[in-house]
Amino acid sequence: MATRKSTKIDDLYAKGDVREDGLMVHDRYLMQKKTPAESKKPWDYCKVAATAPDDEALNSVAGSTCPLLKT
Known part of the structure; x- marks a missing residue:
């Protein structure tokens, strides 16, 4: 997992x-x-109207509810 x-x-x-x-x-x-x-x-149906960078589109690691991060 560390390599991934x-x-x-x-x-x-x-x-x-x-x-x-x-x-x-x-x-x-x-x-x-x-x-x-x-x-x-x-x-040819769609065009990109806007892009949300990864750090804005998802919760931060600090805001994650993953129990593996809390240990």
């Missing part, structure tokens, strides 16, 4: 870190549906 917590996750599907409580933290995105004029391809 010290390894930065950076692959095709996810980018982030694993905190002391085992939670993976990463940026969160607010998506907005594109208008038909904005869409360029059949699968």
